[in-house]
Amino acid sequence: MTALTILQAGPAMTIQDLGRPGYRALGLTHGGAADPTALHEGAALLGQDPNSAALEMAGSGGQFRADADTRIALTGAQMQVNIDGEPLAWNASHLLPAGATLTIGGARDGAYGYLHVGGGFDVEPVMASRSSHRAAGIGRLLQSGDSLPIGADTGGETSQTLPRDTRFGAERVRIVASMQTDAFDDATRARFTETTFRRDPRANRMGARMDHDGDGFATGGQLTIVSEVITPGDIQITGDGAPFVLMCECQTTGGYPRIGTVIPCDLPIVAQAQPGAALRFEFVDLDEALAAETRHRETLATLLKRRQPLLRDPARIRDLLAYQLISGVVSATADPFEKDKT
Amino acid sequence: MTDWPRIRSVGLSGLLITFAQKMSEPANRAALAFRAAVEAQDWPEVTETSTSLVSTFVQFEVSQEAITTMTDRLRGLLETRDWFAEPLPAGRSLWHVPTVYGTDLAPQLEEAAEAAGVDPDTAIAELSQSRVRVLTIGFAPGQPYMGELAPHWDIPRQQGLTKSVPPGALVVAIRQLIIFTNASPTGWRHIGQTAFRTFRPGSEMPFPLSPGDELIFPSITRQEFDRIANDPTGGAEREALA
Numbered sequence: 001m002t003a004l005t006i007l008q009a010g011p012a013m014t015i016q017d018l019g020r021p022g023y024r025a026l027g028l029t030h031g032g033a034a035d036p037t038a039l040h041e042g043a044a045l046l047g048q049d050p051n052s053a054a055l056e057m058a059g060s061g062g063q064f065r066a067d068a069d070t071r072i073a074l075t076g077a078q079m080q081v082n083i084d085g086e087p088l089a090w091n092a093s094h095l096l097p098a099g100a101t102l103t104i105g106g107a108r109d110g111a112y113g114y115l116h117v118g119g120g121f122d123v124e125p126v127m128a129s130r131s132s133h134r135a136a137g138i139g140r141l142l143q144s145g146d147s148l149p150i151g152a153d154t155g156g157e158t159s160q161t162l163p164r165d166t167r168f169g170a171e172r173v174r175i176v177a178s179m180q181t182d183a184f185d186d187a188t189r190a191r192f193t194e195t196t197f198r199r200d201p202r203a204n205r206m207g208a209r210m211d212h213d214g215d216g217f218a219t220g221g222q223l224t225i226v227s228e229v230i231t232p233g234d235i236q237i238t239g240d241g242a243p244f245v246l247m248c249e250c251q252t253t254g255g256y257p258r259i260g261t262v263i264p265c266d267l268p269i270v271a272q273a274q275p276g277a278a279l280r281f282e283f284v285d286l287d288e289a290l291a292a293e294t295r296h297r298e299t300l301a302t303l304l305k306r307r308q309p310l311l312r313d314p315a316r317i318r319d320l321l322a323y324q325l326i327s328g329v330v331s332a333t334a335d336p337f338e339k340d341k342t
Numbered sequence: 343m344t345d346w347p348r349i350r351s352v353g354l355s356g357l358l359i360t361f362a363q364k365m366s367e368p369a370n371r372a373a374l375a376f377r378a379a380v381e382a383q384d385w386p387e388v389t390e391t392s393t394s395l396v397s398t399f400v401q402f403e404v405s406q407e408a409i410t411t412m413t414d415r416l417r418g419l420l421e422t423r424d425w426f427a428e429p430l431p432a433g434r435s436l437w438h439v440p441t442v443y444g445t446d447l448a449p450q451l452e453e454a455a456e457a458a459g460v461d462p463d464t465a466i467a468e469l470s471q472s473r474v475r476v477l478t479i480g481f482a483p484g485q486p487y488m489g490e491l492a493p494h495w496d497i498p499r500q501q502g503l504t505k506s507v508p509p510g511a512l513v514v515a516i517r518q519l520i521i522f523t524n525a526s527p528t529g530w531r532h533i534g535q536t537a538f539r540t541f542r543p544g545s546e547m548p549f550p551l552s553p554g555d556e557l558i559f560p561s562i563t564r565q566e567f568d569r570i571a572n573d574p575t576g577g578a579e580r581e582a583l584a
Contacts, residue, residue, distance in 0.1 A: 024399075025377075025392035026549040027523075027541075028483040126543050136483045137524055138543050179350040179358050226365055227480070229392060229399040231355045253394045253480035261353030289354060290405055 002068040002150040004117060006142055007101065012058035013142040015121055016114075018051045020129035024252050030232065031133040031249050034058075034112045034205055034271040037167065037300070038076035042116035044303035045073035045093040047156040052120030053130035055142070057113045058204075061104025062144075064115070070096045070150060071118030071158050077110025077168065077272055092161040092310050109168045110272035111203070118153030135206055135249045159310040162303060169277070170269045171196075174284045174292060175260040178234065183219040183257050192217055192259060193281055197243065201275035205249040208270055209242055210279065216241010219257050227255040233262035235281070243281075245270050263289045265296035347372070347420055349413055356401035357412055361425065367490060369396040370477050372425035374554045378432075379419060387412065393553050395478050395487070434554045434583045436473075439521070439538045439576060441512055441559040442567045443469065447535035450504075454514050454531040457497040468492065469533065470561040474519055476553050482523035484541035484549040488557060489518040499529035510536045510576065512559060519559075534559060537567065538576030545574070556583065 006013075018039060019032025033039045033056055043050040061079050073093040074081060081088045081104045088094055090113075096102055107113055123130050123139075132139025142148075181189070197210035218241050219225075230236075234246045236256040245262060246254075247270070260283065262270060273279055284292070347361045359376060362369035377391050377398040387408060390401040402412060443466045444451035455465035474488040491514070499515045504527060507513060511522045512534035520530060523540045536559070542548050551557075562577075570577035 022390060023483070023549070024390055024401075025479065025553065026483060027479040027481065027485050028549075127548060136543070137541065176353050177351075178353045179360075226363065226395055227478070228360075228394050228397055229352060229358060231353055233353065251481050252392070253478065261355075263354060286354075286404075286406060286409075293354065 001122070002066065002070060002119075003147045004064050004066050004070065004121075004150060006144055006146045006148070007063040007065055009142050009144045009146070010057050010060045010062040010104075013062060014056050014132035014134070014139060015053050015123050015142070015148070016056040016131050017053045017120075017129055019131050019248065020127055020133065023127070024229070027252050028133070028136055029230075029248070029250055029252055031131045031136070031138075032129070033114070033131075034248055035076050035110075035114070035167075035268040037165065037268045038112070038114045039116075040300045040303055041075040041091070041162055041165070042073045042114055044307055045075070045160050045162060046071055046116055046118050047304065048118065048120065048154070050300075052116065052151075053123065054117075055115040055121065055148070057104065057107075057115065058111060060106040061113060061115070064096075064102040064104075065100065066096050066098060066102075066117075066150070068098045070098075071153060071156065072096045072102070073116040074104075074113065075116065075162075076112050076114040077107035079107050079113040080105035089161060089310055091164055093158045095158045107274070109274070111274060112271060117150050118156070119151035122149045122151035133249055135251075160307045161310045162307050167269045168272055171278050171280050173266045173269050173279055173281050174263050174289065175235065175266075175281050176263060176284060176286060176289045178258050178261045179228065180219075180225065180257040181260050183225070184217065184237075184259050188217050188219070189259065189283070192243070193283060195280070197279045197281075199270070199273040199275060199277045199279060203247075203273075203275070205247055207247050207250055208245045208273070209238075210245065211242070217243060217259060225255060225257050227253050230254045230258075231261060233264060233267050234258045235260050235262065247271060263292060265293050347376075347425070349416055351404075351409065352399065354404045356399060356404065357409070357416065358397050358399050359416060359420070360397040362396045365395045365477070365489075368426040370475075371430055372396075372428060373398045374431055375428035376420070376425050380416075383415075383419065385412075385415065393478055394480065430475075430554050434552070434556065436581050436583050437551070437555060437557045438579045439536050439557055439559050440562040440566065440570060440578070441470065441534040441536050442564055443534045443561055445564055447564070447567070448512065448532050450531040451533045454497060454533045457531075458494050460494070465533075466561055468495075469514075470559055473556055473558050476551055476555045476557070477518065479549075479551065479553055482526070482541070484551060485520065485523040486540065486551050486555075486557075487518055487520055491517045491519070493517065497531075500531060503527045503529050504532060507532045508535070510538055512536055535567065536576050537570045537573060538578050539574040542574055550575075550578075550580075
């Protein structure tokens with residue numbers, strides 16, 4: 001079986017797919033990729049199932065080598081990347097030749113980058129998913145020297161690219177009311193939507209604290225609220241009045257009140273926000289939220305159609321002069337019909 | 343006409359049916375019985391159900407129409423009976439989980455006993471004979487919140503946090519017990535230690551406990567504990583409840 005060896009592991013690399021639904025009643029959240037949109041993009045670039053397991057790289061990547069020619073795709077936060085020193089395009093698919101070294105650096109416009117392989121990573125599933133869920137003790141952080149088995153690739157094109165999505169660096173995050181929204185008075189809710197927050201640097205797969213200047217966002221009865229179900233995207237207000245957006249690996253129940261919940265298609269904006277990035281929350285009504293979700297699903301469904309062949313940018317080719325670039329060039333001064341005249 | 347039970351929307355995820363404002367045994371029983379009844383309806387739209395302390399959560403693909411339809415159905419089902427008087431659902435288990443009380447393994451037994459106004463021996467006698475129910479599972483996979491203990495065990499959480507209790511720790515506060523799934527900081531007092539693993543990924547029964555199950559924590563010696571310490575079942579015995 002083909003394998004990808006991690007020569008040098010970044011600080012927080014895990015295997016992720018679309019998660020493990022169905023266990024909420026038993027205390028296990030869905031989990032899966034922090035940015036599921038990136039999984040769909042990688043799958044479209046390689047022409048495979050979006051649930052194929054990929055490598056999620058928080059903050060920065062690492063160095064890798066495959067023992068056979070392998071199709072790869074790179075999605076999510078843009079990271080510096082090269083194969084044996086030759087720079088590659090992000091948000092694109094490539095061929096990683098056997099024995100070559102793939103080097104992925106730090107994230108430049110987001111928090112989570114993804115490395116996909118044709119056939120997906122074939123690690124042992126746990127309860128029907130290959131996702132690591134570290135809060136639950138499933139899977140682990142990947143280490144230098146780990147060898148990841150790769151599933152059988154059905155094959156297909158490489159050097160395909162997708163247009164860059166707008167979720168990177170976006171500020172506006174749409175939220176809907178949830179069961180405890182009306183525990184906050186009108187003035188508090190208004191102030192919440194008028195505040196520009198900064199993503200706290202300590203954010204992780206469980207949650208992202210939002211920092212702001214000024215007072216907290218307390219409810220009157222905050223401490224007496226009985227523990228209730230949590231869904232990813234819920235914005236809980238913790239004891240000090242700071243909002244905390246609960247992410248894919250959050251707990252299943254909690255006693256802090258929720259001021260609202262981020263709509264699923266906007267949760268990748270929060271996941272991909274860089275430390276200190278500005279975020280604003282805007283309440284939308286159910287119709288608008290549902291329309292946004294429908295549009296998002298349509299976008300995901302048409303990714304395959306929107307991919308395009310990757311054009312090499314001459315400005316990024318290092319040894320440009322070694323290329324024969326002038327074949328077929330017609331002289332501006334030559335008379336193309338000269339031959340016919342004689 | 344009372345305010346309860348109350349149906350509220352949970353973002354774009356589904357509907358929450360809450361039976362009371364505060365934790366109580368009948369409200370918890372109502373939530374468990376109602377979830378079982380929703381499951382029995384086998385509505386194709388429902389993708390997942392769960393319970394928290396006093397609520398049932400019904401997840402489905404949300405739209406304006408789906409919310410209206412589901413709210414009507416849930417109201418209809420609520421009206422069929424008095425959920426606070428319902429028995430617990432069938433298919434539950436009674437677990438006997440051997441526990442060391444106190445010692446260096448569970449250093450806060452004396453402190454908890456004092457907060458409850460009993461001496462340590464009485465505390466062990468009471469705790470080891472109390473039969474508690476899994477009120478809900480949450481915070482970590484398979485982690486049970488169990489109750490309710492006698493009213494004098496309505497002791498508050500401690501002011502500071504214990505830095506870390508190990509997996510299998512039995513802790514107490516507010517008439518409830520928890521067995522910790524993973525090592526974790528906690529404000530609850532560490533009174534007993536079990537070798538029972540509440541989440542066993544990769545095994546045939548990854549989540550041994552379900553909401554509604556009942557548990558007893560018989561007292562064992564440190565020597566007996568050392569014998570079962572590495573057994574993930576923690577020497578527990580399970581019997582079916584009729």
